[in-house]
Amino acid sequence: MSIKNQQRNPVLLIHGIGDTEIVFRKMRAYLIQQGWSVYTLNLVPNNGDLGLDELAKQIADYVTANFASGQLLDLVGFSMGGIVSRYYVQRLGGIKRVQRFITISSPHNGTVLAYASQRPGCIQMRPNSLFLQDLNADIDMLKQLHFTSIWTPYDLMIVPAKSSQMLVGKEMVMRVGLHSWMLTNFNTLAAISQILAQPINSILNSDSEL
Template sequence: MNTQHQQRNPVLLVHGINDTGAVFNKMARYLRQEGWSVYTLDLLPNNGAGLLDQLAQQVANYVSTNFEPKQPLDLLGFSMGGIVSRYYVQRLGGIKKVQRFITISSPHQGTVVAYGSWLSGCVQMRPNSPLIKDLNSDVEMLKQLNFTSIWTPYDLMILPAKSSQMPIGKEVILPVALHPWMLKDSRTLAVVAKALAEPINTYPQSGYVPNSQKSPLDSDNT
């Protein structure tokens, strides 16, 4: 992969429920070896007891503390972290700072697994929750940046798995067996690196990438 002439923004990785930034250890190590500056944070509480919009404020605070005001940023959110990151981008001004935005196995349309808990953050991840509806009401604003959704059809945490689909940006489907394995699978790491190396604003402005069409991101994942 020849990315030496591409603009390398710092990359912030946002973890999911019951995780910490350490869940990205393999991915962070891989990306650093490829030349990126990688940052992680620990959301508190991380067990779904906190409202996702309040966790998003932690992301906003981390960004304002660790990056210069004019420093562009690339953002990746895993699972719940993808929704937290969306709230930061769509509601807390992140759209002005983030240039590339990647989600991995995130419940963009909610997940029925969230019905198993009454913790406030879990309730917000239920299908058709007020927060999910709110973020999807103006999802078109994400066309302003490079957006990629990566997901597996075998996910047992995001149900239905196609809840990770978005009507904008680029979609990459990887046949990874389990939800947590998405962060360690070599195919995921390669797709993430390619997405982070893409020139800004080259993605399709609307519609999914049909499964029958190979994309530049998954061309070597067969």
């Protein structure tokens, strides 16, 4: 392994509702081929029966169990996993461990589809939920990280799709047809690789669209 690759942070991938780590099979293989050490975990339960704040504790426990105390990480969260990851970063001390943070099609401002379920995790993902209001109240703390939100305007799971937009960090819009395709689309994979490879002190001044 090259010195350049040795200096890279390990990457932790967090899946969405109803998913397992298997959804990252293509992304994980792609990033490993590019030289990263990639980790995944299964959030349990994955169906919304447990609050997102409780799921975030599983990320905290996983990080403590698998990485040295001084090891910095890069974090990628898909859909619900992006919101769970935000809670870890903003409320459970992840801000001290994470350098690059990427969310993919995550309902930062909620999704109306969450009204279809009374499960605690789904209630928290409703538009204007108390949970999201709390996280968004101090969204500026994410400015301490290299934060990027990636989303598609064609998303039928995040409704409205613009709910995946954030007021901080960098935004990348991908013209991808389906929510799940965001994890396998080549442009998305290439963009994630590019973001993870950027020096942490680089400043991105413009949004982009692919």
